[in-house]
Amino acid sequence: MDLSEPIARHKHAWPQRYPESARLHAAATQVLPGGNTRSVLFHDPFPLVMASGKGCRLRDVDGNEYRDFLGEFTAGVYGHSHPVIRQAIVDALDGGINLTGHTRLEVELARQIQARLPSLERLRFTNSGTEANLMAVAVAKVHTGRSRLLAFHGGYHGGLLGFVNGPSAVNVPHEVGLAHYNDIASVEAEFAQYASHIAAVLIEPMQGSGGCLPADPEFLHQVAELARQHGALLIFDEVMTSRLSPGGRQGQLGIRPDLTTVGKYLGGGLSFGAFGGRADIMQRFDPREPGALPHAGTFNNNVLSMAAGIAGLTKVLTPEACEALNARGDRLREALNLRFREHDVPMVFSGLGSLMNLHAAREAPRCAAELPADNGPVRDLFFFHMIESGYYLARRGFVVLSLPLEDDDIDGFLAATDVFLERYGKALGAG
């Protein structure tokens, strides 16, 4: 399967197709390294520059329109400037931003999140999912008096705690052991060797950035039991997965982690993160207690994120809307995979509900070690084709549904995939 020629053609046409993005990217390199301040957004030849968004539509600076099938890497579940969220932000603005004090909003948002995820008996807000995970790991170490963390190959817990291609060079210097996802023997081996040192197991119920690889429910139950037996805390990173059901992935699985981290869409589309869990652990942050742990953050309770988050949870992402969004995602993934099977091409979308990722394989991989080594060309070609067809997704093949997408948009995505298969199916199948 040699896709190099069509990919080269797409890349060659890119600068002519997107001249204003090219110009702005070149100018950006004068102030930002590589013109970039968020690594995930970069791809060659250069990324598109977006000018505006409304609902599920995006417009780039060259005037091209896209249906947004990326939804801000899962944070954009409400789409762009949903009227209800927008109004909540305007109202918060009218009440004054940066009030330098407690407000009612933070309590209300905490209540709303707790109603969905009851394992968060107490919670605290941060500005990002990264910070939420850093705080959860820190409190787990203090609470247990242990130093080691058990995480997973392919796991991603933020810019400072990432293991997608092995531990990131900029990770915080925790002592971390990595086990294999969906391989309980590797978790047992870690516990056998380091049992009394492991403060916490940090795990995504579905590896998101690692390629939408869901954990087997039984595997997660076994991990939870091993952690319990060995006195380690179980931290569920639900920064991405909490949107998979009204009660998060933990609700679907019936697992009550000791600590959970969330973020993304729960701030209504604005900067957000939170960590929480067992009251006896989180109590360590109670400032009335002698020796309370500090947890700072100028913008932890910023009124815009709080207000947008409350509006989103109470008025837009109702339990019914959440279920419907994920059911639509299941249908889309099944329809895509059916087409790939019918064309007999090595392509498959893995994932759960409204989150999915493309792989150059016939069977969905179950862990980082099973990811196809030659994912790149298929993902590149699909990406270029879909972008040119007006469907915005991530270069790595990540596809995310948001609430404003309608049946027509889904049908359009499938039709564009049909064209892709007609055009390249033969070359793809030949491998």
Ligand code: PLP
């Ligand atoms: N944890 C998971 C599972 C994530 O997917 C992400 C972001 O993609 C993070 C943590 C980090 O969140 P943030 O980008 O808000 O720092």
